[in-house]
Structure formats: structure tokens, C-alpha cells
Amino acid sequence: MARVPPVKEQVVPSKLVLNVENVGLTEEQFFQLCSDNRDLFMELTARKELIIMPPAGFLSGWRENILCYHLTDWALKNGTGIVNGPSAGYKLPDSAIRGPDASWVRRDRIAAFSKEELEKFGHLCPDFVAEVMSPSNTLTELQDKMAEYVSNGAQLGWLIDPFETRVYIYRPGHPVECLENPTRISGDPVLPGFVFNIAEIW
Numbered sequence: 001m002a003r004v005p006p007v008k009e010q011v012v013p014s015k016l017v018l019n020v021e022n023v024g025l026t027e028e029q030f031f032q033l034c035s036d037n038r039d040l041f042m043e044l045t046a047r048k049e050l051i052i053m054p055p056a057g058f059l060s061g062w063r064e065n066i067l068c069y070h071l072t073d074w075a076l077k078n079g080t081g082i083v084n085g086p087s088a089g090y091k092l093p094d095s096a097i098r099g100p101d102a103s104w105v106r107r108d109r110i111a112a113f114s115k116e117e118l119e120k121f122g123h124l125c126p127d128f129v130a131e132v133m134s135p136s137n138t139l140t141e142l143q144d145k146m147a148e149y150v151s152n153g154a155q156l157g158w159l160i161d162p163f164e165t166r167v168y169i170y171r172p173g174h175p176v177e178c179l180e181n182p183t184r185i186s187g188d189p190v191l192p193g194f195v196f197n198i199a200e201i202w
Contacts, residue, residue: 014054014136021048030097031120034089041086046096046148053136056086060134063162063201064101067130071102074187074194081106081127089121092152097121098145104128104191125153128190132201133161146170156190165202 025033025044034042041053056064064086072083086101103126110118117123129149131142139161146157150170157170167185169177179185181202187194 016052018050018052019048020044020050025050027091027097027121031089041099043089043099044097046092046094056134060132063132063160066201067102067132067160067196070196071104071130071191071194074191075104078191078193079107082110084126090125091121091123092125092148094148094152096148096152098149100126100129100149101132102128102130125149127154128156128158128187129154130158130160133159133163143168143176156187158185160198160201162201167198 025048030042030044030050039055041055043051043053045051055061068083068085075081075083081104084103084105086099088103089097089099090103091097105122105124105126109124109127110122113123126149129146131137131145133139133142142159146159146168147170149157150172154170155172159168159170161167165181167179167182169179169185171177183197183199185196185198187196
């Protein structure tokens with residue numbers, strides 16, 4: 001019997017970054033690209049880099065869901081804004097199109113847009129954004145992303161690192177605050193009364 005040579009394992013990158021600056025990819029085309037490839041998560045940077053990522057892993061998806069669940073529960077009781085998960089895209093003032101893992105936007109800001117406009121990318125930066133680090137992320141890239149949110153108008157940002165059990169708090173005009181192994185984090189005053197029991201996802 002002939003010996004079958006071993007199959008060389010292919011290494012699939014955790015994400016792809018494509019330079020599409022000279023392609024002239026429009027917002028409408030990018031929206032259609034996302035709609036046609038719903039199994040992939042895509043973002044477009046202000047430098048016109050198309051970032052393509054695979055679906056989240058099991059635990060990463062669970063962590064995102066726990067945060068969105070508690071944030072949504074608070075938002076429904078508070079009534080002043082709405083929550084989105086990672087599938088929602090925002091076109092930021094710097095032209096980047098981002099999809100934070102969790103976000104909250106005040107209703108009075110949403111009122112400026114029609115329902116038809118809101119069926120596509122929201123043309124605003126959320127008041128609150130959160131990113132939950134996954135194995136495919138690097139701390140530096142997420143720190144840059146959080147700084148981008150704040151420079152585009154976010155009033156509060158949480159960068160959650162479940163592997164080092166740290167939370168980085170971002171606020172405009174303030175230095176980044178690093179919390180080591182916190183059990184609870186407060187959203188005051190941007191999210192009045194919202195306290196997330198983060199130990200639940202450690």
C-alpha cells in the first residue's frame with residue numbers, strides 16, 4: 001500500500017487587513033459587502049483599511065453577550081437611550097466604520113435620523129462603547145480603537161481584558177484609568193446607575 005504523505009496544515013490568519021484606499025469603496029458598497037457576508041465581521045478604518053475577522057469564539061461571544069444583556073436591561077429601565085451589540089455599525093466623524101462589542105446612544109441624538117437612515121450605519125459615535133478583548137486582538141490595536149472612539153465623541157469607553165482581568169476606562173479629557181481585577185465597574189455619570197458585575201465574565 002502506497003504511503004500517503006502527511007497533509008501540511010494550513011494556517012488561517014485570525015484577521016485580514018486589506019488596503020482599499022485606491023479602490024474607492026463607498027459606504028453603500030461596504031454596507032452591501034457586510035450584508036452579503038454575514039458570517040464575517042468587517043470594519044473600515046479612517047485610513048481606508050478593510051479589516052475582515054471571523055466570528056467570535058465561544059467564550060468571547062459569551063462575554064460580549066453578558067455585557068450586552070446587563071447593559072440592555074439597564075437601558076430598558078432607564079429609557080434614555082438604546083443599546084447595540086457588535087453587529088451594529090457606526091460611521092464615525094473621521095469616516096471610519098466601526099462595530100463596538102457593546103454600545104449605548106442617547107435617544108435624543110437618534111431622533112435626528114429617519115428610520116430609513118437608521119436601517120444602515122448610524123452616522124454618529126456612541127455615547128458609550130465597550131470592547132471585550134478576544135484571542136485574535138492585541139491590546140495595542142484595541143487601545144488605539146478606544147482612543148479613536150473618544151476622539152470622535154464617545155463620553156465613556158471600557159476596554160475589557162478578560163485574560164489579565166483588567167479594565168481600561170476612557171473618558172474625554174482624562175488620562176486612561178486601569179482597574180486591576182475589579183469585581184464591579186460603574187457607568188456613572190454617562191450611564192447613571194449602571195453597575196456591571198464584571199467578575200461574572202472573569
